[in-house]
Amino acid sequence: MGIIERRERLKKQVRSDIVKTAKEIAREDGWQAVSIRKIADVIEYSPPILYEYFESKDKLLETIRAEGFAALRDEFERIKHVYRQPEKQLAEIAQCIWNFSVEQPEVFQVMFNLEGAYCQSKQVYIQEMNIIKNPVWEMIATLRPKSGEMVTKTYYEWWCLTYGFISITMTTQPRHAIPHAEPIYMEGVRRFIRSVM
Amino acid sequence: MGIIERRERLKKQVRSDIVKTAKEIAREDGWQAVSIRKIADVIEYSPPILYEYFESKDKLLETIRAEGFAALRDEFERIKHVYRQPEKQLAEIAQCIWNFSVEQPEVFQVMFNLEGAYCQSKQVYIQEMNIIKNPVWEMIATLRPKSGEMVTKTYYEWWCLTYGFISITMTTQPRHAIPHAEPIYMEGVRRFIRSVM
DNA sequence: AATAAAGGTTAACAGCGTTTGGAAAGCCCA
DNA sequence: TGGGCTTTCCAAACGCTGTTAACCTTTATT
Numbered sequence: 001m002g003i004i005e006r007r008e009r010l011k012k013q014v015r016s017d018i019v020k021t022a023k024e025i026a027r028e029d030g031w032q033a034v035s036i037r038k039i040a041d042v043i044e045y046s047p048p049i050l051y052e053y054f055e056s057k058d059k060l061l062e063t064i065r066a067e068g069f070a071a072l073r074d075e076f077e078r079i080k081h082v083y084r085q086p087e088k089q090l091a092e093i094a095q096c097i098w099n100f101s102v103e104q105p106e107v108f109q110v111m112f113n114l115e116g117a118y119c120q121s122k123q124v125y126i127q128e129m130n131i132i133k134n135p136v137w138e139m140i141a142t143l144r145p146k147s148g149e150m151v152t153k154t155y156y157e158w159w160c161l162t163y164g165f166i167s168i169t170m171t172t173q174p175r176h177a178i179p180h181a182e183p184i185y186m187e188g189v190r191r192f193i194r195s196v197m
Numbered sequence: 198m199g200i201i202e203r204r205e206r207l208k209k210q211v212r213s214d215i216v217k218t219a220k221e222i223a224r225e226d227g228w229q230a231v232s233i234r235k236i237a238d239v240i241e242y243s244p245p246i247l248y249e250y251f252e253s254k255d256k257l258l259e260t261i262r263a264e265g266f267a268a269l270r271d272e273f274e275r276i277k278h279v280y281r282q283p284e285k286q287l288a289e290i291a292q293c294i295w296n297f298s299v300e301q302p303e304v305f306q307v308m309f310n311l312e313g314a315y316c317q318s319k320q321v322y323i324q325e326m327n328i329i330k331n332p333v334w335e336m337i338a339t340l341r342p343k344s345g346e347m348v349t350k351t352y353y354e355w356w357c358l359t360y361g362f363i364s365i366t367m368t369t370q371p372r373h374a375i376p377h378a379e380p381i382y383m384e385g386v387r388r389f390i391r392s393v394m
Numbered sequence: 395a396a397t398a399a400a401g402g403t404t405a406a407c408a409g410c411g412t413t414t415g416g417a418a419a420g421c422c423c424a
Numbered sequence: 425t426g427g428g429c430t431t432t433c434c435a436a437a438c439g440c441t442g443t444t445a446a447c448c449t450t451t452a453t454t
Contacts, residue, residue, distance in 0.1 A: 164361025
């Protein structure tokens, strides 16, 4: 019975089309411009259909957020296995986050509720920033022997630096000026790493 | 002619009532719940009246943002005159920002577009973060003799640390856990100041 | 072929920011 | 005191939004 399979494939296709369309509209006109009706228009379905794939608009955003964090986390794991020294790993991760924010700003915006992207349900966000089995946390712990509590503090500061820098840059700098901010960011990251070692 | 004066007083009163009501609703139910119609309901006017005081909802938010930044800046100036040592000044300023975010979270949210508060016009924000005549910038410059460019970089990192810490805390931590985060924040700030000196 | 199920749409609800047109009230001058 | 004018104010509407209910039409099963 290939019919059922075909239908499931179609379902997955439509679902990913919805996500893709939401991102496209957001990239073009900002998240404020993303509406259920506009997405429905693009995928050539009526608005109620979207509710067969996503419980609500908020859940759609949460899906995009979760996918974004998952993609980042995969990259983190890759870096962890490619490089040995934790200071190198952390620098690579910082670079990786920066690149992500430049290449997929609309996803980054949903992940951190920036620029009018607002996803109310925070479970994914909170969980993802958590220290449990977190590659970044582990790298900081490897950087220099210290207590778990101390590592957590440093980990927290790491995120403040990273998230703070990128989000401030994203919201205050015009698009053309962003490449100029990258070396300043990376330099700050390196100094931070040195200060912790 | 006291009549005109009375009317102007009334106008100012209504205007500040609008701002006050917006903040109250936001504090109670979040910025997502703030609507022109609800504000109108509370101040016992019809919705169109609000447009005699504010060009748009966005401009209302921008006013609240500007007032928030102005209040902070006043505090900064006060600190600047009370304390001599720049490291003490900066620590006091960090404490001041933290207190502000705890005492008036709804204003802080508008100032930095957090938690569903979204003010599109960024002029005030960009200008306020600027280095021109900025007390924080000057304090960092006094901290240790260095080039203007170097000061600007440090100033930028200062804001990442401060803003990053508070906004991450605000969005991830439940209300009761926030006091617990304060010493971690202040310790991070002090370490940052030491690392720059 | 008749019946059940799935897929999809139209229309509506309640709410939003914002604008228009006109009513009511207050004021000034004769 | 009455008429005209200005100011103050609001009901209603427009075009959006997320979401739901009811219905129709196509597809699959018995």
